[in-house]
Amino acid sequence: MSDSRKRKRPLVADKRYGATKPKARKATPKTKAKPRRTTRRKATRAKRRGGIVGFVQRLVGWVLRLIWRVVWRVGAVACLALALMVGYYYTTLPDVSELLDGRARGSVTLLDNEGKVFAWRGDQFGGVVTTKTVSPHLRHAIIATEDKRFYRHFGVSPRGIASAVRINLSEGRGPLSGHGGSTITQQVAKLLCLGVPFDPETQSEAEYETECRRGTIKRKASEAIYALAMEAKYSKDEILTIYMNRAFLGAGARGFEAASQRYFGKSAANITPAEAAMLAGLLVAPTRFAPTNDLTRSQNRAATIVRLMEEQGYLTQTEARAAQNNPAQLSAAAEARAGGYFADWVMSSGPEFFTRKTTEDVVIKTTMDQRIQRAADDAMQWVFENKVRAGSKAQAAIVVMSADGAVRAMVGGRKTKVAGAFNRAVQAKRQTGSAFKPFVYAAALDLGYSPNDTVVDEPYCQNIPGSGQWCPENYTRRNYGKVSLTQALQDSLNIPAVKVSEFVGRDLVRQVASDFGLQSDLAAGPALALGASESTLIEMTGAYAGILNGGSSVIPYGLVELRLMGDSEPLMGTGGGIGERVVQEEAARQLIYMMEKVVSQGTGQRAQFGGRQLAGKTGTTQAARDAWFVGFSADYVAGVWMGYDDNTPLTGVTGAGLPAEIWRETMARVHEGVPARPLPMMSPSQTGETRDRSPGRQNGGSGVGGFLDNLLRDILGDGGNTNARKPRETVSGSDR
Template sequence: MSDSRKGKRPLVADKRYGASPPKGRKATAKPKAKPRKVSRRKAAPVRRRGGIIGLLQRLISWILRLIWRVVWRVCAVAVLLLALAVGYYYTTLPNVTELLDGRARGSVTMLDSEGQVFAWRGDQFGGVVTAKTVSPHLRNAIVATEDKRFYRHFGLSPRGIASAVRINLSEGRGPLSGHGGSTITQQVAKLLCLGVPYDPETQTEAEYETECRRGTIKRKASEALYALAMEAKYSKNEILTIYMNRAFLGAGARGFEAASQRYFGKSAANVNPAEAAMLAGLLVAPTRFAPTNDLTRSQGRAATIVRLMNEQGYLTDTEARAAQDNPAQLSPAAEARAGGYFADWVMSSGPEFFTRKTTEDVIIKTTMDQRIQRAADNAMAWVFENKIREGSKAQAAIVVMSADGAVRAMVGGRKTKVAGAFNRAVQAKRQTGSAFKPFVYAAALDLGYSPNDTVVDEPYCQTIPGSGQWCPENYTKKHYGKVSLTRALRDSLNIPAVKVSEFVGRDLVRQVASDFGLQSDLAAGPALALGASESTLIEMTGAYAGILNGGSSVIPYGLVELRLLGDQEPLMGTGGGIGERVVQEDAARQLIYMMEKVVSEGTGQRAQFGGRQLAGKTGTTQAARDAWFVGFSADYVAGVWMGYDDNTPLTGVTGSGLPAEIWRETMARVHEGVPAKPLPMMSPSQAGETREQTTGGVSGGGGVGGFLDSLLRDILGGGGNTGANQPRPNVSGSDR
């Protein structure tokens, strides 16, 4: 069997390799060709099954072939359209340098009297920084926070978009609501508003910003195309440079250089890891995480970014720990919250086209003295913390200026670190009470009367047609007989003030007060002498500055010079200062003597500090709705107002109380390290002999004055020489 099997193998080999046909047979075809043809014919029925299953198979195959033919053609068209769209955006993209400053308006930088920056307004642009010149820590913090695959993707991040959609859906929002998954390149496309410039003629800035931030699917698609075009046009570092210069980072700062200067007082090239992390943290929510709004919250956000930088290898463990242990702190200017009330006042008093609506970058040098401003802020805080009952809604304001009207500090309310708030120092018009009386006596002294001349303090009434009798009273409800003008002012006696005003003439008193700077409408009736008129604190303080400087008016000012950024020559200079003379210098110096007695012996004694010569005047209006103390040393003038915004009467407060204490706390701090100087005052003895007056109820120390005063009252029916037909005034008297 073994032999027979072995004998058959050559036959198989013969068939395989084609043996010769048997004799007598005609050779028709090669044996190898037939099996191939038969094999193909037999294979076809195997692929195409008969019946319904075969039919379905053939139908599905035809559909798939059709879909493939359509899909690849559609994809080709889509790719072509995408390339055309990207190409269109590519052609519209300008040079990188044209995209770095995208502000619609300019900025204002304010310098104090020493030339140091203390405030900013508008959209601040600190200058161009690039991905190469900026601190590496800041560049790394931005990438780690906003787009960790920035240097690896082509402008879009499908993984990031899918992750954002998943998170949004899991949190119950729409797929495009909330987390965006945008790359830095897409964010730049949004910042550029797809290349559409702002046109103030057709829309407001707010409308433009809203349009640029729309989150519709169409808008997102356009941003994606724009991002692809930028990736084709610019390098990664150029895209990052645009981003770093255009991003809004809170408090009016555009770009990281402006933000670094505003918050830390240094260039973005020099920030450390902690500062870089705080700046990068502003990108997600500039207002919420601005360190000027909530430093603790901003530091917490920065700590999170430091951890991200450590996880992504940008910081070592040691560097990250150091940044966590030493969080970034605000610069003094940033801590002051952009200059507060003083900066607001300068912005409102300057030309609108160079301040509130400037399209240029403006530098304004001011009269601000930051040491004095801190003194006023601290004094206000100390008094309200230690002297005012908890829960009180009472407000106060402070103005400190030099004798020439240069304002050195301003506090417009209890909350000192604010911007854009109601400024009670310049916006609140309130009755002045007895703080107005120095202008009554200034008119008399300018006519040649002496501080030692006398007037009789006794019951006094005027009959005002249509209103009946008006009878002012002293705060003490008492009368003191014949008193000198000095004592009348020292003790804030109402009846003598009215008598003097009526004698010299209300018109003259109004003229003197107006020339000293009280621009509000002054009362026409006899209550003019008691401060029935309204004025602002800055006007009152400026008027007292005129007394200190020897009787010349002043216009309070804060702006010293204004220039454009990069220019050396100012466009405008000081808008205030000393004006024309109002009263003679001797009269002003004698009035200072009288006002010094108010502080050293009279109603203003609580204002004393440091053994210095001080002068001033208290004032309280009817029902104690307003309380004032305005006064000066030889170096500075300060005014304090206290009251409620809604005119609610103060409880137990007069000008001689809390306002005098606020004034003392302010001026004591202001004068730290300032040598004591005597006031420029003149006593009656220095002025020469007092001259006797024999008419009008004002007398020079003799015994006939009271008689003539009574006679004048009888002749005029208890009235003065002007204004007898005026309506009954609103204020029946003021106190101390």
């Protein structure tokens, strides 16, 4: 065991005893250090952290530090993800030139008979414009109304979004309902549908538009990211150029050049401040504010934008006052409301792949005469304003054409300036009534009979197998004895018409009517002669045109030629015109003579105007559900139908009344400035005594041998069996 105590120094309390102190080591003098401020803070903090308050403070501090650590890490990840998404969209963005024409379909421009534009269909694109080529007023109007900080933000405007949310909440809507706060760049992102192209094989255009316009939070976020990518890829002017070329501005116009041409008939480079404000006002709601729908509402919207332009320094006070005092007005072509019923008819009659579903830009020249179209529109409105009781729901339709079937004007209903509406001139099939009778007499005249040949008007019944007895009556419920064919047509007598039809043969009458263009199913019974069959107004008018042109059928047409925009050679020509002969020219000219008596002396006297020679025929169906007047001058043929869409009977209206007045008002306006010419008619005295009375039908119909007037009278005067019961077959009335 070792002696450890020898190695230890003795424990001595030096200061306690008086022993000699060991010589101290000379120490280096030290400067006394001042207490640090942080030490004082820690001390103070330590004092404050005592108790419950200190615990709470420490807990809050810990939570805040934790939140900060999480937030900056999440923020960093989010920024990285945002950068990656922006970068992805950046790589998918094409060159600006590929984004300027965003139409899903082509356009159709319709020209009148003089080559002037009167209507547009499809998506109209007037050509590319840029921020440098449009009027500065248009550029300023767009920025003033849509995004006044466009040149200062980076694609998304937090201030604009916050302002939109505040306004929406103050108006009682959801934060994203109503005002969107989107910048022009975000609107372009929406117009581009975030780069997703339209695929007609998988969805309709309407479905595509709906998908592109979804307003969910996720969609809004995607638009914002896409907008950031666009800001990185394109300059501000390039983004605005895309916007000006792709925006839909109502009436089928895509882009501001198309809209300027559509509404004002001028280039977007030449528009005034008032016109620029009206175009910019369409961006918020193209259909609602389209000037072709409501010019006053569009002008009021433009006035608001003029004030914004003045407030933002784009217009001086003098310029703004001039724009307010002289609001933009529509061009004459724009006032035509896209061509109305006529343009609809041409579009429906042409090939679908070049009209309704065209992917090309097409130009169609038509037969429309805008002067005649205005005449028909004005006549319709004048009669209903001055001759029809207020509140009446009755409808009417008008067709005006040349003798070769070229349609010059069409009104398909009382609302004359519409597009896409139900067209009663071509879509409504209605019973023709006594307007059918000329075809009965055309068949007889073509067989060799004369307008002076006679028939006995007396009580007449016929026994119809399976139906019983059928006894037609005249409109007056009177009989007139022996009458000429001319008088029978002139006074629209029913019994003579039925007798002539039965004698020459219903099949022959049906064939004549069909060859003249009445394509609907024709009645099989004896009521055929009284217009129990249905037809459209355009068919009836075309059939009467065949009578005027000397007995040859016509196919009504409105399309003259169709070509692609920019091409000089047409792809197709007219699809109508004069066809094969139906009756001999002499028979047609005699029929015109008989129909002239209808207007000059008979049931159609209300149609007279200007001392001109006119011919026509009235027609009223059973219970006055339909009323017609169809007739012609030497220059034009016109047809008028009147009735209710639901077949409600007309009150106090026959073909000799309001339809004849509408016809007169139309044709009087049509013939303003047109020299009067005589009708191409032939009276019986011009035929001579040596006329062949049994020529047969020109188109292969079976001929009937010559019959003397008394034989015709005796056979047609046979009243038949009067004891059988009356059938249920519909019988059309005549007119007085």
